[in-house]
Amino acid sequence: MQRRSAIKQVAVAFGGLMSLPAWASNWTPESIGSVSFLPVSDEDLLGELVETIIPETNTPGAKSLKVHQFAMRMIQDCYGEPAQTALKQGLVLVDQTAQQAYTKAFTACDTPQRLEVLTQMANASDPAAKQFVEMIKNLTIQGYRNSEYFMVNQLKYNMAPGFYHGCVSVIK
Amino acid sequence: MSFLNIDSVKERTFDAIVVGSGISGGWAAKELTGKGLRTLVLERGRDVKHVTDYPTTMMQPWEFAHLGQMPKAITDANPIASRCYAFREDAAHFFVKDAEHPYVQDKPFDWIRGYQVGGKSLMWARGTQRWSDYDFDGPARDGFAVDWPIRYADIAPWYSYVERFAGISGNKDGLPQLPDGEFLPPHEMACVEKHFSEQMAKHYNNTRPVIIGRCAHLTKPQPIHLQQGRGQCQNRSLCQRGCPYGGYFSSNSSTLPWAAKTGKMTLRTDSVVHSIIFDEKKNKATGVRVIDAHTKETKDYYAKIIFVNAACLNSNLILLNSKSTRFPNGLGNDNGLLGKYVAFHNFRTTISAEHEGFTDSITEGIRPNSSYIPRFRNVFKQETDFLRGYAAGFGANRVMNVDTAGMGESLKTSLMETKYGNWRVGSHMMGETIPKETNYVTLDPALTDAWGIPQLRISVAYDDNDEKMIKDFHEQMTEMLTVAGFMNIQTHDKPDKAPGLDIHEMGGVRMGKDPKTSLLNKWNQFHTCKNVFVTDGACMTSTSTQNPSLTFMAITARAADHAVKEMKKGNL
Numbered sequence: 176m177q178r179r180s181a182i183k184q185v186a187v188a189f190g191g192l193m194s195l196p197a198w199a200s201n202w203t204p205e206s207i208g209s210v211s212f213l214p215v216s217d218e219d220l221l222g223e224l225v226e227t228i229i230p231e232t233n234t235p236g237a238k239s240l241k242v243h244q245f246a247m248r249m250i251q252d253c254y255g256e257p258a259q260t261a262l263k264q265g266l267v268l269v270d271q272t273a274q275q276a277y278t279k280a281f282t283a284c285d286t287p288q289r290l291e292v293l294t295q296m297a298n299a300s301d302p303a304a305k306q307f308v309e310m311i312k313n314l315t316i317q318g319y320r321n322s323e324y325f326m327v328n329q330l331k332y333n334m335a336p337g338f339y340h341g342c343v344s345v346i347k
Numbered sequence: 348m349s350f351l352n353i354d355s356v357k358e359r360t361f362d363a364i365v366v367g368s369g370i371s372g373g374w375a376a377k378e379l380t381g382k383g384l385r386t387l388v389l390e391r392g393r394d395v396k397h398v399t400d401y402p403t404t405m406m407q408p409w410e411f412a413h414l415g416q417m418p419k420a421i422t423d424a425n426p427i428a429s430r431c432y433a434f435r436e437d438a439a440h441f442f443v444k445d446a447e448h449p450y451v452q453d454k455p456f457d458w459i460r461g462y463q464v465g466g467k468s469l470m471w472a473r474g475t476q477r478w479s480d481y482d483f484d485g486p487a488r489d490g491f492a493v494d495w496p497i498r499y500a501d502i503a504p505w506y507s508y509v510e511r512f513a514g515i516s517g518n519k520d521g522l523p524q525l526p527d528g529e530f531l532p533p534h535e536m537a538c539v540e541k542h543f544s545e546q547m548a549k550h551y552n553n554t555r556p557v558i559i560g561r562c563a564h565l566t567k568p569q570p571i572h573l574q575q576g577r578g579q580c581q582n583r584s585l586c587q588r589g590c591p592y593g594g595y596f597s598s599n600s601s602t603l604p605w606a607a608k609t610g611k612m613t614l615r616t617d618s619v620v621h622s623i624i625f626d627e628k629k630n631k632a633t634g635v636r637v638i639d640a641h642t643k644e645t646k647d648y649y650a651k652i653i654f655v656n657a658a659c660l661n662s663n664l665i666l667l668n669s670k671s672t673r674f675p676n677g678l679g680n681d682n683g684l685l686g687k688y689v690a691f692h693n694f695r696t697t698i699s700a701e702h703e704g705f706t707d708s709i710t711e712g713i714r715p716n717s718s719y720i721p722r723f724r725n726v727f728k729q730e731t732d733f734l735r736g737y738a739a740g741f742g743a744n745r746v747m748n749v750d751t752a753g754m755g756e757s758l759k760t761s762l763m764e765t766k767y768g769n770w771r772v773g774s775h776m777m778g779e780t781i782p783k784e785t786n787y788v789t790l791d792p793a794l795t796d797a798w799g800i801p802q803l804r805i806s807v808a809y810d811d812n813d814e815k816m817i818k819d820f821h822e823q824m825t826e827m828l829t830v831a832g833f834m835n836i837q838t839h840d841k842p843d844k845a846p847g848l849d850i851h852e853m854g855g856v857r858m859g860k861d862p863k864t865s866l867l868n869k870w871n872q873f874h875t876c877k878n879v880f881v882t883d884g885a886c887m888t889s890t891s892t893q894n895p896s897l898t899f900m901a902i903t904a905r906a907a908d909h910a911v912k913e914m915k916k917g918n919l
Binding site for chain 2: 312
């Protein structure tokens with residue numbers, strides 16, 4: 176509903192003269208859609224990975240903010256074929272690493288075990304494992320920090336009305 | 348039947364035709380309709396209505412599927428457009444896609460275009476610095492190009508005229524090389540920008556001013572702006588999407604609706620102009636040949652005067668393609684100079700640095716503008732081994748440091764923490780390039796576009812003067828940042844960055860006093876075809892270091908005033 180209130184502010188700025196454009200009422204957060212080039216099980220696994228990197232605490236974690244869908248979409252649409260292959264191979268590698276360490280699937284591991292699997296991969300001599308964790312971690316941070324939740328609540332993002340002050344004291 | 352034909356011709360006859368609806372075409376439309384002329388405005392692209400056709404303008408950052416980044420399939424298919432900083436998820440729909448409008452690069456040239464009502468006035472960066480006598484005097488003093496037929500005094504009242512209507516924010520700085528205008532309140536400078544400005548004043552005895560940039564934003568709307576239906580700039584800095592408030596100047600929010608209100612404007616979209624029609628018997632232009640963008644049907648439109656405002660290189664293309672028995676090489680092109688002496692602004696290099704001080708201060712909010720360093724080289728006398736000089740954008744902000752080490756709850760905690768790093772500053776060079784005969788555009792003899800119009804061949808490149816200027820910018824800015832206490836000073840030249848990406852191309856149909864060495868007179872009329880006016884970037888004799896758009900606006904308003912006066916005297 177952020178969008179609606181922003182449009183209201185436009186209307187207020189114009190003394191209510193502005194009529195709402197057609198596309199304004201058609202928008203929903205879901206209209207972006209999700210990209211599912213991965214099997215459902217892989218998508219779930221990716222969800223658990225991003226959640227391990229940024230978990231739910233008293234505030235939402237990466238999974239409930241759908242950061243895994245963002246990561247998938249970026250790799251599919253923007254990153255090119257080598258990254259798409261790296262994603263598929265990396266997901267296999269995650270389960271392999273979990274099996275070796277704890278003789279169970281990654282999703283069956285508890286939180287410390289999951290963190291250990293990812294840390295192991297990040298420090299592995301295998302460049303594929305290392306690069307995969309790096310790519311997913313970077314996308315998780317990017318997706319999380321640019322999510323509606325983080326931008327509104329943490330960064331206090333507000334599109335308009337805006338202002339600029341060139342010199343403000345840092346609040347200690 | 349003959350009656351029907353006469354009616355049809357009558358329907359296609361106007362007092363004036365304006366080719367193009369961008370920043371200068373919009374002004375031509377406003378001025379000509381405002382003086383009572385029934386005016387046809389031709390736009391090759393689709394209509395873009397103010398507010399309703401800005402589909403991304405109210406979208407929040409997280410609503411973009413890729414947070415602004417373009418999908419690889421699109422960047423792969425559009426290598427030229429993709430090099431433009433604003434070709435992003437929120438504004439890519441306003442840029443020309445490479446495959447649809449091909450051209451030939453004899454030398455690398457990134458031609459950035461916006462084919463729609465409003466043209467590039469929708470996506471421009473809005474810098475509006477006046478030119479000075481040091482710019483208009485330049486060619487005569489320095490011996491390049493040809494002498495401008497006008498001086499600052501000729502254009503100054505027209506600068507004021509367009510500034511008041513468009514709404515330009517700025518500070519009265521009293522600088523001879525950057526005349527003050529009719530300003531709305533300026534944006535604020537950041538403390539580190541102020542610090543730099545003070546240090547420069549001290550170390551260079553006020554010869555290297557650093558000021559707030561002047562730009563087309565309604566920082567405090569006046570009645571004339573409210574009458575246009577425009578409102579206060581909200582500092583969103585999302586201008587390239589189209590502004591629902593009309594907070595910055597665009598043809599869509601300002602000049603075109605104003606022209607439409609007169610009832611004298613007919614706007615035809617999807618109308619690709621093929622050529623100007625020249626009548627041998629009347630010895631003047633009688634109209635414009637148009638190809639429908641979709642049906643490809645050809646139609647002629649007629650008028651007493653024609654304003655060519657298709658944007659610099661497309662104006663050149665249309666005029667080169669306007670061939671007749673009288674002008675076999677393009678309209679008005681007796682001297683063979685049409686398409687030559689194209690120049691641009693050199694934006695190839697930047698510099699960055701940090702400051703360890705001012706740790707108790709930050710900036711807050713968004714500023715749709717930056718600070719500005721007016722040209723300080725070779726202004727009052729020649730002092731370097733290159734001609735002319737450069738201006739520079741300058742900006743300072745304090746970046747948040749984000750600790751991304753670790754994973755899990757510890758990472759989450761550090762992502763929530765706000766830690767400020769050093770102040771960072773950046774500056775980009777805006778160098779004047781010298782118009783040369785060897786920088787030119789021509790029509791390809793064989794290749795055509797989808798409308799059967801010859802493709803443009805562009806042969807424009809940097810020269811030694813530009814290389815020397817880049818070196819000087821690096822040296823001078825490094826010295827200036829050093830004396831102001833900055834550290835980690837880094838220059839970033841991009842030798843692969845082709846001309847064109849500056850989006851400041853000018854020339855090819857230059858003004859001048861002598862028909863032997865120029866195409867247009869001091870009123871932007873062809874020396875040899877007085878009822879055709881060219882008032883966009885194509886008319887420029889030289890390029891200055893300042894942003895050119897404001898000058899296009901002022902020149903257009905001035906030429907339109909002259910055109911109507913001449914028409915009323917029966918001279919056209």
